Amino acid sequence: MPFVRRYKDLSTDLNDLYTDIVRELQQEKDLEIVKETKGVVNDVGFRSVTAIRANVPRAITGTLREVSVTVAGEPDDWLLELHTGAWFGNMVLPGAGGFLIAGPMGTAAAAGTTTLLAVTYGRKLKNRIKDLVKKHSGKKYTEEKIETFIS
Amino acid sequence: MPYVKRYKDLNTDLDAVYDDIKYEIQTGKELNVVKEQDGTVNGVPFKSIFAVRESVPKALIGTLREVTVTITGVSEDWLLEVHTGAWLSNMITPGTGGREVRSGPQEPYQGDRQEAQQEALHR
Numbered sequence: 001m002p003f004v005r006r007y008k009d010l011s012t013d014l015n016d017l018y019t020d021i022v023r024e025l026q027q028e029k030d031l032e033i034v035k036e037t038k039g040v041v042n043d044v045g046f047r048s049v050t051a052i053r054a055n056v057p058r059a060i061t062g063t064l065r066e067v068s069v070t071v072a073g074e075p076d077d078w079l080l081e082l083h084t085g086a087w088f089g090n091m092v093l094p095g096a097g098g099f100l101i102a103g104p105m106g107t108a109a110a111a112g113t114t115t116l117l118a119v120t121y122g123r124k125l126k127n128r129i130k131d132l133v134k135k136h137s138g139k140k141y142t143e144e145k146i147e148t149f150i151s
Numbered sequence: 152m153p154y155v156k157r158y159k160d161l162n163t164d165l166d167a168v169y170d171d172i173k174y175e176i177q178t179g180k181e182l183n184v185v186k187e188q189d190g191t192v193n194g195v196p197f198k199s200i201f202a203v204r205e206s207v208p209k210a211l212i213g214t215l216r217e218v219t220v221t222i223t224g225v226s227e228d229w230l231l232e233v234h235t236g237a238w239l240s241n242m243i244t245p246g247t248g249g250r251e252v253r254s255g256p257q258e259p260y261q262g263d264r265q266e267a268q269q270e271a272l273h274r
Contacts, residue, residue, distance in 0.1 A: 039207030
């Protein structure tokens, strides 16, 4: 479920934004940060963090498996990529199997469970990042400064 | 790019398959195994391995970022899931951006590396 946004003319403090995103991931108890990558790619600043599920889930289908957030660019022209991966995310359809569906995948995305779903977490993180972009930008945040790419 | 296959009536040694997949991942020089999970979910065995890219890539678009392989089930009925994540993979289409795309972190396209990894895992 990759989601990419391009932000222009916001004068964003990308280091502070990235630090707050990492903090956000650290606050989720089911996630464990396994890798941070910082550097320069083709002369442009680049920061990326990957967090994975810390424990074996109680159900699989649709459960959050990993999160990756990348910030690349310069204060007035940068990209954000947010990826949230789910186990067997393409098998959420009811009746898509036999024995195994009743096994690890059966109780999957049941409403009301405490399962951390990728889709729910992704939505929450996306909204939180929007707040953080506003917080760390020196110029006014407006929709026309943002371009979204969804595959 | 999730990929799931269900295997039936093969009497597969799932531990051996998992070990060989792990070896396959470990031999990819850019990857580092960061987590393995082994347990049961609703009474069915479950194994999962996570690997992430070790270094800062020379280019972003399509470059392999992480790999996850999961095996769940029993010898005669099991599922394999392979996930390979790539940076900015939905921006491979030419002309989807401006300055950043041309001179920034996304050029050149390095999808072959991710595809090669996936091909190795699908063998």
